[in-house]
Amino acid sequence: QVQLVQSGAEVKKPGASVKVSCKASGYTFTSYGISWVRQAPGKGLEWMGWISAYNGNTNYAQKLQDRVTLTTDTSTSTAYMELRSLRSDDTAVYYCARDYYDGSGYYDAFEIWGQGTMVTVSS
Amino acid sequence: EIVMTQSPATLSVSPGERATLSCRASQSVSSNLAWYQQKPGQAPRLLIYGASSRATGIPARFSGSGSGTEFTLTISSLQSEDFAVYYCQQYNNWPFTFGQGTKLEIK
Numbered sequence: 001q002v003q004l005v006q007s008g009a010e011v012k013k014p015g016a017s018v019k020v021s022c023k024a025s026g027y028t029f030t031s032y033g034i035s036w037v038r039q040a041p042g043k044g045l046e047w048m049g050w051i052s053a054y055n056g057n058t059n060y061a062q063k064l065q066d067r068v069t070l071t072t073d074t075s076t077s078t079a080y081m082e083l084r085s086l087r088s089d090d091t092a093v094y095y096c097a098r099d100y101y102d103g104s105g106y107y108d109a110f111e112i113w114g115q116g117t118m119v120t121v122s123s
Numbered sequence: 124e125i126v127m128t129q130s131p132a133t134l135s136v137s138p139g140e141r142a143t144l145s146c147r148a149s150q151s152v153s154s155n156l157a158w159y160q161q162k163p164g165q166a167p168r169l170l171i172y173g174a175s176s177r178a179t180g181i182p183a184r185f186s187g188s189g190s191g192t193e194f195t196l197t198i199s200s201l202q203s204e205d206f207a208v209y210y211c212q213q214y215n216n217w218p219f220t221f222g223q224g225t226k227l228e229i230k
Contacts, residue, residue, distance in 0.1 A: 035219070037167075045159075045167065045210055045221040061218045062124065100172055102179075108214035109157035111178055113166035 002026035004034075004096050004114035011120045012086050020117045022079040022096030029077035030054045033099045035110060036070060036081045038092040046092075050108070051079060086121045093118050125149050125213050129222035135230040138201050144225045146194040146211035155215035158187055158196045161224075162207045170209075171196065198227075 007021040022034065036048040049060040051070040058070050069082045079096055094117045097110035126149040136142045146156070154174040159167035169178040171187035174194060184199040198205055206229050211222040 037221075044224045045161075045212075047212070047219040047221060050217075050219070059217045095166055097166075100169060100178065102172070102176065107157075107172050108155070108219060109169055109172035109178075109212065110159075110167070111169045116166055 002098075002112055004098060004112055006094075006096060006114040006117045009118040009120070011122065013123055014087055014121055016086050016121075017082060017084045018086060018119050019080055019082040020094050020096075020119070022081070022114050024053075024077045024079070024098070027098075029072075030074055032101070032106070033108070034070075034072070034079045035097050035099070035108070036068075037095045037097055037110070039095070039116075040089070040092040043092075048081070048094075053079065083119075086119075088121050091119065091121045124218055125152060125216055125220050127211055127213055127220050127222035129209075129211060129225045131225060132223070133226045133228060135228050136201055137230045138203060140201055140230075142198040142201055142205075142227055144196040144198075144209055144227070146189075146196070146222050148192045148194075148213055151191045152213040152215035154190045155213060156187075156189070156194050157212045157214065158185075159210045159212065160205075160207045161210065167210065201227075203229075 035050045067084045071080045096114040098112040100107045100109045100111040128147045130145045156174045158171040161167040175187045208224045
């Protein structure tokens with residue numbers, strides 16, 4: 001079945017970097033874009049950025065664009081999100097999510113989600 | 124950046140009744156709007172895309188309407204499993220943005 005499986009929880013110190021992986025299966029990886037969305041404890045959803053698995057084109061949220069990099073490895077059908085210069089307010093669950101295809105067109109709505117990766121930033 | 128504003132923040136409704144949730148965009152997003160349901164400890168679930176189209180497997184009691192800047196999610200007859208937090212999201216312009224959520228609770 002179609003699924004996205006993310007890497008495990010991380011604990012990092014302020015100023016460090018984290019790289020979260022998102023392995024896709026059950027579909028043609030290069031046919032869809034992947035977005036990354038995060039959710040701080042008890043808070044709402046925050047879109048971080050999008051990457052085309054076809055050609056690597058990216059778009060980032062302005063507040064994060066200096067610290068986040070999205071990449072893909074088509075040989076392993078895996079997307080990656082790297083966040084640098086971590087701060088305490090980066091503590092959140094990080095999700096990858098796939099664009100939606102309804103049989104006639106692609107939409108930047110997210111039907112398939114990873115299980116989430118908890119990243120804790122603490123000294 | 125387009126700001127998405129949801130109302131109310133919390134909605135208390137009895138099972139079997141209708142729930143109406145609102146989402147307003149700070150500028151037109153055409154029909155490029157999605158609705159999600161999220162339960163504690165779970166990833167969000169796509170309900171509606173294109174403002175009014177139900178995603179695969181979504182029950183007919185969920186319906187979406189609107190275009191431009193004003194959108195509505197209606198749940199026609201609330202079931203126990205529908206009590207959750209609901210988010211709208213626009214994907215008309217980069218950066219994509221979410222509303223702050225509406226918590227639907229049992230009255």
